[in-house]
Amino acid sequence: MSKRLISGADQVLENVLENVLIFLTSRRDRNAVSLVCKSWCRAEAHTRSDLFIGNCYAVAPRRVTDRFKRLRSVYLKGKPRFADFSLMPADWGAHFTPWVYVMAGAYRALEKISLKRMLVTDDDLAVIAKSFKGFKELVLVCCEGFGARGLGVIATECRNLRVLELNEDEVLEDEFDWISCFPSDCTTSLESLCFDCLESPVNFEALEKLVARSPLLKKLRLNRHVSIQQLYRLTSLAPQLTDLGTGAFGLQDIIDPQQPAYQEPDHGHTFAACKSIVCLSGFRDLAHEYLPAIFPICANLTSLNLSYAHVDAQQLKSVIRHCHKLRIFWTLDSICDEGLQAVANACTDLRELRVFPTDPSENAEGPVSETGLLAVSLGCRKLQSILYFCQQMTNAAVIAMSNNCPDLEVFRLCIIGRYRPDWVTGQPMDEGFGAIVKNCKKLTRLAVSGLLTDRAFSYIGQYGKLVRTLSVAFAADGDTGLKYVLEGCTNLQKLEIRDSPFGDSGLQSGLHHFYNMRFVWLSSCRVTKQGCLEVARRLPKLVVEVFRRDEEDGGERGDFVNTLYMYRSLDGPRADAPQFVKIL
Amino acid sequence: MDQTRSTLDLFNNVDLTTELRLGLPGSDGKPENVKSSLSGNKRTSSEMGSSSCTDENESRYSPPTKEQVVGWPPVRSYRKNILQVKKTESEMGSGMYVKVSMDGAPYLRKLDLKMYQSYEELIKGLQVMFKCVIGLYSEREGYNGSQHVPTYEDKDGDWMLVGDVPWEMFISSCKRLRIMKSCEARGLGEFV
Numbered sequence: 001m002s003k004r005l006i007s008g009a010d011q012v013l014e015n016v017l018e019n020v021l022i023f024l025t026s027r028r029d030r031n032a033v034s035l036v037c038k039s040w041c042r043a044e045a046h047t048r049s050d051l052f053i054g055n056c057y058a059v060a061p062r063r064v065t066d067r068f069k070r071l072r073s074v075y076l077k078g079k080p081r082f083a084d085f086s087l088m089p090a091d092w093g094a095h096f097t098p099w100v101y102v103m104a105g106a107y108r109a110l111e112k113i114s115l116k117r118m119l120v121t122d123d124d125l126a127v128i129a130k131s132f133k134g135f136k137e138l139v140l141v142c143c144e145g146f147g148a149r150g151l152g153v154i155a156t157e158c159r160n161l162r163v164l165e166l167n168e169d170e171v172l173e174d175e176f177d178w179i180s181c182f183p184s185d186c187t188t189s190l191e192s193l194c195f196d197c198l199e200s201p202v203n204f205e206a207l208e209k210l211v212a213r214s215p216l217l218k219k220l221r222l223n224r225h226v227s228i229q230q231l232y233r234l235t236s237l238a239p240q241l242t243d244l245g246t247g248a249f250g251l252q253d254i255i256d257p258q259q260p261a262y263q264e265p266d267h268g269h270t271f272a273a274c275k276s277i278v279c280l281s282g283f284r285d286l287a288h289e290y291l292p293a294i295f296p297i298c299a300n301l302t303s304l305n306l307s308y309a310h311v312d313a314q315q316l317k318s319v320i321r322h323c324h325k326l327r328i329f330w331t332l333d334s335i336c337d338e339g340l341q342a343v344a345n346a347c348t349d350l351r352e353l354r355v356f357p358t359d360p361s362e363n364a365e366g367p368v369s370e371t372g373l374l375a376v377s378l379g380c381r382k383l384q385s386i387l388y389f390c391q392q393m394t395n396a397a398v399i400a401m402s403n404n405c406p407d408l409e410v411f412r413l414c415i416i417g418r419y420r421p422d423w424v425t426g427q428p429m430d431e432g433f434g435a436i437v438k439n440c441k442k443l444t445r446l447a448v449s450g451l452l453t454d455r456a457f458s459y460i461g462q463y464g465k466l467v468r469t470l471s472v473a474f475a476a477d478g479d480t481g482l483k484y485v486l487e488g489c490t491n492l493q494k495l496e497i498r499d500s501p502f503g504d505s506g507l508q509s510g511l512h513h514f515y516n517m518r519f520v521w522l523s524s525c526r527v528t529k530q531g532c533l534e535v536a537r538r539l540p541k542l543v544v545e546v547f548r549r550d551e552e553d554g555g556e557r558g559d560f561v562n563t564l565y566m567y568r569s570l571d572g573p574r575a576d577a578p579q580f581v582k583i584l
Numbered sequence: 585m586d587q588t589r590s591t592l593d594l595f596n597n598v599d600l601t602t603e604l605r606l607g608l609p610g611s612d613g614k615p616e617n618v619k620s621s622l623s624g625n626k627r628t629s630s631e632m633g634s635s636s637c638t639d640e641n642e643s644r645y646s647p648p649t650k651e652q653v654v655g656w657p658p659v660r661s662y663r664k665n666i667l668q669v670k671k672t673e674s675e676m677g678s679g680m681y682v683k684v685s686m687d688g689a690p691y692l693r694k695l696d697l698k699m700y701q702s703y704e705e706l707i708k709g710l711q712v713m714f715k716c717v718i719g720l721y722s723e724r725e726g727y728n729g730s731q732h733v734p735t736y737e738d739k740d741g742d743w744m745l746v747g748d749v750p751w752e753m754f755i756s757s758c759k760r761l762r763i764m765k766s767c768e769a770r771g772l773g774e775f776v
Contacts, residue, residue, distance in 0.1 A: 085655030168660065251683065251694065360657050360664060389657060416657045473656065
């Protein structure tokens with residue numbers, strides 16, 4: 001490639017372009033812009049401040065720093081979602097370390113780092129803390145490998161820290177008092193502090209002092225070691241909170257050496273002071289008699305997460321009837337169909353619903369069923385996203401939802417009993433899911449379950465034109481299903497399939513599309529090593545990884561591959577693949 | 585559509601060019617058994633159970649077991665852990681948690697009375713929890729001789745000495761526990 005001097009006029013044009021592109025924030029728009037020509041690509045690279053990398057192995061860190069010179073914010077995603085369900089070996093990869101060192105050298109002005117499903121060490125956190133002087137926001141979602149020590153370094157060094165969010169991370173329990181590391185001599189810039197996933201107790205005295213000197217704090221999510229008494233002390237110090245994770249919301253050990261006898265806290269007043277709370281979560285060890293304490297703020301809530309609390313229908317009703325503005329609701333199925341009916345009655349503006357199982361075993365009594373789903377579909381017409389775990393379902397209820405909730409973008413139905421048909425008709429669940437893809441024209445994410453035949457997949461391929469993410473588990477029919485999906489779903493980005501009899505010929509039918517995808521995951525299916533080799537041969541820029549979930553797996557599967565995980569990469573196969581991962 | 589059409593018809597009409605295997609490919613040697621789709625169906629299990637097997641000509645359907653499949657259902661592990669705790673609690677009949685305080689101690693605890701079968705065990709448990717010595721109960725003298733005396737508040741709101749009533753009656757009426765200093769508990773012993 002010969003270097004070409006940019007003429008004066010061209011340079012002016014590029015500068016003008018840059019001034020326009022600064023306003024472009026959508027990454028899809030930016031990607032389109034960068035494809036116009038080299039000049040536009042350069043201008044776009046100069047003006048991009050927020051970078052999103054959906055698969056950390058799709059590109060090497062150095063390529064990123066070569067292209068983008070002025071990043072303020074980076075969002076990196078590592079392992080695929082099925083890693084959350086123990087389907088991936090522990091040391092598979094997704095290390096943040098190479099990234100942090102390269103970025104430390106290139107981006108002095110980096111302010112924000114968000115990581116999802118990556119391996120982050122205390123050292124990595126120390127590098128962040130020491131390299132980026134104006135560092136403001138750290139968000140770690142489903143990450144692991146670090147402990148409180150790393151958090152302590154961040155707290156100590158990052159004087160401009162605004163956001164520190166730990167979301168469903170596995171934090172090493174090293175009993176280090178990181179809360180005390182925040183500078184104690186001045187007010188902080190903290191706007192968000194979330195550590196609800198932390199398993200070990202934090203120093204409450206230090207936390208209280210920290211909250212007291214953080215006037216900008218809007219979002220605070222406490223872990224289960226913070227008792228309700230302690231919570232009340234914090235909320236009275238921070239009445240400006242808009243997002244609260246309540247910690248235990250129950251009685252645990254309280255430290256009150258001045259008072260030998262136990263005193264009930266003043267429930268009525270404490271939450272009444274927090275007029276601004278719109279998002280409520282926590283309840284990690286709920287004492288039900290305290291639930292009425294939240295009544296004063298229910299009317300303002302747009303988001304409520306009760307999914308860590310065993311709340312029954314009656315208890316829920318007392319709460320939910322106040323929550324007219326609710327848009328997001330996460331719950332356990334302990335509320336039963338009756339509770340879901342109450343939700344449908346009260347929350348007409350609901351956009352997102354998640355119902356998690358209290359008992360994840362397959363023969364359990366299911367407290368929620370098609371009745372609850374139907375009720376929600378009738379009451380919450382604006383529903384956009386649903387995740388629903390149940391033991392039994394009918395096509396009729398799913399079809400009804402497809403008709404009643406045309407705005408659905410995310411439909412994830414998990415019938416816990418594998419291969420379960422419609423229990424009323426005995427039919428497979430094909431028609432239900434078919435109706436969803438057909439009637440919900442905005443659908444971008446779909447997870448299927450229950451007894452399914454090729455017909456379901458032919459519907460998905462035929463109507464699911466906007467579907468970007470598809471999750472399949474224990475689907476019962478043959479290869480053609482995969483073919484329908486890969487040939488029909490033109491926008492498919494992420495495909496995760498487990499325990500379904502899809503094989504090599506199904507896999508081959510996606511060769512034209514794999515380069516457009518973020519990843520394909522096939523585990524415990526019927527793909528052979530030859531089939532995978534063929535794909536690797538035909539698509540050289542695809543990294544084709546083959547591995548077993550568990551190194552000690554006995555029992556050969558013959559020619560079948562245990563797990564196939566493949567993704568495109570600009571920089572070839574990764575160098576950090578462990579021994580048991582074979583890259584074809 | 586004929587309502588009585590059974591799942592059996594489904595298999596007759598679908599072209600099973602590939603061998604249909606509902607069993608999990610034996611990936612790790614563990615006996616991960618898969619429920620047949622039909623036995624999972626509440627309505628038709630009795631009529632479906634055997635005929636499907638003969639259709640397939642091989643007994644691919646293992647009897648359903650309680651053994652969990654790895655990563656199924658797709659619930660994140662730490663959520664499962666929390667649910668596990670709650671499940672155990674509900675299996676135990678939601679436990680019988682009462683608050684326990686001890687005079688002079690900074691901590692208030694919760695205790696599940698169902699974990700204990702007798703006063704002896706309860707006292708032992710309290711001693712361990714609060715690192716104190718309570719000693720033995722005698723009907724005549726209560727807990728004479730020990731620094732700490734266990735008392736409880738019953739359904740009527742009265743404070744009673746632990747050990748006075750039969751165990752069964754105690755656990756059904758106890759609302760909370762308080763370990764008092766023996767000097768303050770003097771009056772209670774007299775209500776025996």
